Amino acid sequence: MSNIPADLKYTRSHEWLKALPEGIVEIGISDHAQQSLGDLVFVELPEVGRSLAAGEACAVVESVKAASDIYAPVAATVVAINVQLAEAPELINQDPYGRGWIMRLKPTAQGAVSGLLSAHDYQALAAAG
Amino acid sequence: MPFIPHTDDDEREMLAAIGAPSIEALFDEIPANLRLQSLEGLPSGLSELEVMQLMAARARADGRALCFIGAGAYEHHIPAAVWSTITRGEFYSAYTPYQAEASQGTLQSIYEYQSMMAHLTGMQVSNASLYDGATAVAEACLMAVRANRRSSAARILLPRSLHPHYRAVTLAMALNQGLRFDTLPYMRDGGHMSLDSLAVHDGEDITALVIQQPNFFGVFEEVDALTDWAHARDTLVIAVVNPTSLALLKPPGEWGAKGADIVVGEGQPLGCPLSSGGPYFGFMTTRMQHVRQMPGRIVGATVDADGRPGFSLTLQAREQHIRRAKATSNICTNQGLLMMAGTLYLALMGAEGLARVAAASMARTAELVAALTAIPQVRRAFARPGFHEAVLTLERPVAPVLQALAQRGIQGGLDLADYYPELGAALLVCATETKSSADIDAYASALSEALRSARAA
Numbered sequence: 001m002s003n004i005p006a007d008l009k010y011t012r013s014h015e016w017l018k019a020l021p022e023g024i025v026e027i028g029i030s031d032h033a034q035q036s037l038g039d040l041v042f043v044e045l046p047e048v049g050r051s052l053a054a055g056e057a058c059a060v061v062e063s064v065k066a067a068s069d070i071y072a073p074v075a076a077t078v079v080a081i082n083v084q085l086a087e088a089p090e091l092i093n094q095d096p097y098g099r100g101w102i103m104r105l106k107p108t109a110q111g112a113v114s115g116l117l118s119a120h121d122y123q124a125l126a127a128a129g
Numbered sequence: 130m131p132f133i134p135h136t137d138d139d140e141r142e143m144l145a146a147i148g149a150p151s152i153e154a155l156f157d158e159i160p161a162n163l164r165l166q167s168l169e170g171l172p173s174g175l176s177e178l179e180v181m182q183l184m185a186a187r188a189r190a191d192g193r194a195l196c197f198i199g200a201g202a203y204e205h206h207i208p209a210a211v212w213s214t215i216t217r218g219e220f221y222s223a224y225t226p227y228q229a230e231a232s233q234g235t236l237q238s239i240y241e242y243q244s245m246m247a248h249l250t251g252m253q254v255s256n257a258s259l260y261d262g263a264t265a266v267a268e269a270c271l272m273a274v275r276a277n278r279r280s281s282a283a284r285i286l287l288p289r290s291l292h293p294h295y296r297a298v299t300l301a302m303a304l305n306q307g308l309r310f311d312t313l314p315y316m317r318d319g320g321h322m323s324l325d326s327l328a329v330h331d332g333e334d335i336t337a338l339v340i341q342q343p344n345f346f347g348v349f350e351e352v353d354a355l356t357d358w359a360h361a362r363d364t365l366v367i368a369v370v371n372p373t374s375l376a377l378l379k380p381p382g383e384w385g386a387k388g389a390d391i392v393v394g395e396g397q398p399l400g401c402p403l404s405s406g407g408p409y410f411g412f413m414t415t416r417m418q419h420v421r422q423m424p425g426r427i428v429g430a431t432v433d434a435d436g437r438p439g440f441s442l443t444l445q446a447r448e449q450h451i452r453r454a455k456a457t458s459n460i461c462t463n464q465g466l467l468m469m470a471g472t473l474y475l476a477l478m479g480a481e482g483l484a485r486v487a488a489a490s491m492a493r494t495a496e497l498v499a500a501l502t503a504i505p506q507v508r509r510a511f512a513r514p515g516f517h518e519a520v521l522t523l524e525r526p527v528a529p530v531l532q533a534l535a536q537r538g539i540q541g542g543l544d545l546a547d548y549y550p551e552l553g554a555a556l557l558v559c560a561t562e563t564k565s566s567a568d569i570d571a572y573a574s575a576l577s578e579a580l581r582s583a584r585a586a
Contacts, residue, residue: 042421042446044421047278047279057455062421062446063446064446065446065451066446066451067446067447067451067452067455069455
């Protein structure tokens with residue numbers, strides 16, 4: 001059974017979002033996603049300052065058996081990346097909601113990010129496979 | 130047991146299970162006008178005996194000409210052990226095997242190949258080989274677009290002095306994938322690219338610069354200055370090199386202050402006989418930082434569950450069978466047999482042997498150029514030094530001269546009229562260690578006579 005913190009929002013492509021001060025959003029992949037991928041061996045991060053369209057593939061998490069894209073849940077600018085992942089991709093396996101965060105985005109448009117799942121809804125999605 | 134194990138009954142059962150009336154019906158979705166009705170112009174089959182007789186007759190017609198054509202494929206001596214070894218059943222397959230890790234010997238040979246190519250090019254990692262030199266250049270351009278994250282232009286500078294076939298194949302493979310190409314001129318006096326001609330691109334977003342060393346004319350480029358120019362502008366450098374030449378020249382990994390980023394080329398000079406254009410093999414090496422953007426298979430050294438050393442295919446998450454449409458390439462195998470010939474050739478020659486081949490080829494070409502330019506009206510097109518090829522200009526069209534030489538059993542070089550009309554009557558010639566002084570004298574006297582009789586005609 002994977003850990004799905006109630007205070008985060010989720011996407012159908014298994015990213016989580018955490019609201020930080022000043023409208024910044026932190027992104028990572030869910031505990032369910034890291035379990036499905038297995039041991040991560042590489043994370044490809046976007047350049048800080050890059051502008052992303054909503055739904056754009058902007059990072060890659062690679063395990064010994066698969067490589068999966070991370071999508072921007074909203075049109076945004078990359079304001080920070082977790083550089084520790086370059087040397088220690090296993091942080092995502094060990095602490096997916098904490099030290100395994102992937103990037104921080106500043107959404108370009110005002111207003112709420114739509115189409116996100118609550119922890120309860122994501123629980124149902126993850127349980128369905 | 131037949132090689133294809135399913136029987137007509139099996140087929141009927143399978144079709145019944147999926148509710149299809151026939152195998153043909155499975156292709157119904159292809160419109161009739163797109164389907165090939167018959168193979169026009171294909172003769173009916175021949176028996177093995179008839180094929181042998183036909184091929185023997187063709188081989189007699191070709192004769193055993195004295196070949197002074199290079200232009201991307203080079204006649205070198207191949208130690209007999211190379212082909213007697215790789216035609217063993219254990220090696221005689223074109224591909225990396227399925228269940229790759231069950232074939233440790235094959236994987237080890239690929240690992241040895243990768244190690245030698247990385248060393249030869251001065252890079253950190255090699256793939257298991259590509260289809261040929263031309264597609265390797267195209268793959269390198271596509272890879273550079275993925276690897277250069279400071280550039281968003283997908284724009285590549287291709288020298289006009291790059292092998293024209295490499296250019297054509299690169300455009301064919303990459304134009305429809307959104308890449309843009311600009312052509313860099315060569316200097317009419319030296320045959321090389323000049324830094325001055327790059328100045329028009331200052332301030333532009335250029336993803337990669339392709340540098341061929343030696344270039345198609347056999348001329349040496351100013352690789353250090355060109356590499357530094359590119360790196361100062363966040364442009365990656367794709368080196369296209371002749372592997373034989375690397376026994377003498379500075380490896381691309383040491384070009385300029387930082388070295389080239391991707392190195393590719395045609396592996397044919399390493400143990401592969403001239404054969405109507407192929408099969409040959411392409412090679413590609415790069416820096417570790419770009420390894421995940423490199424196409425093709427990679428073999429790594431590892432240990433098994435008991436700690437014993439072994440080999441495995443590695444970084445497969447880049448590849449098509451895992452990464453699907455987002456794979457680095459649709460390349461999903463390697464040019465195994467020819468790569469193996471290259472591996473054995475390098476192992477048998479050693480660093481010293483390869484250097485002797487390179488030095489002898491360079492010396493023979495110098496001797497050839499001296500002998501041919503001693504003929505009135507034959508001149509060198511370019512003043513800059515080169516490796517084992519040179520462009521000569523004649524004062525009359527090249528094609529009839531080459532025909533006259535062919536009558537005397539000499540393949541005199543490549544007529545550049547179609548590729549570089551601006552050079553006039555230009556001929557690209559090559560001599561390797563396989564040519565003796567007597568061969569060169571024979572060519573010089575035949576050329577002298579061909580030009581004399583052409584003048585008289």
